[in-house]
Amino acid sequence: MNIEVKAYIEKYPSEVKELFGKLRLIVLKAGGENIEEKLWAKLPSYYLNEKFVRLIPFKDHVNIEAVGLKGYFGELEGYKITPKGMLQVFCGGELPEEILLEGFTDTFMGRG
DSSP: OOHHHHHHHTTSOHHHHHHHHHHHHHHHHHHGGGOEEEEETTEEEEEETTEEEEEEEOSSEEEEEOGGGGGGGGGOTTSEEOTTSOEEEETTSOOOHHHHHHHHHHHHHTOO
């Protein structure tokens, strides 16, 4: 994990860190070995060229910004979508790993 991202995520509760770690692994799986992990505007971000997925932790959930997820919002019933089009995933809830993997892959491949 990038040193800046690691330091940033350390200030959150263990449940958020665990959820963030799971989401991060899905992002890395979707993007492959060329993913660049860094803080953008103090937010953990994962880039493949100009395409990105952003994971924004809060005290009890993580917001996910990824343009490729928009095509999957219909399959994500029960999850909140913010007014800015970000998916909210709460700690302790079900993690739709396959849908996230497809959405992140679509993001990195420019299909979003």
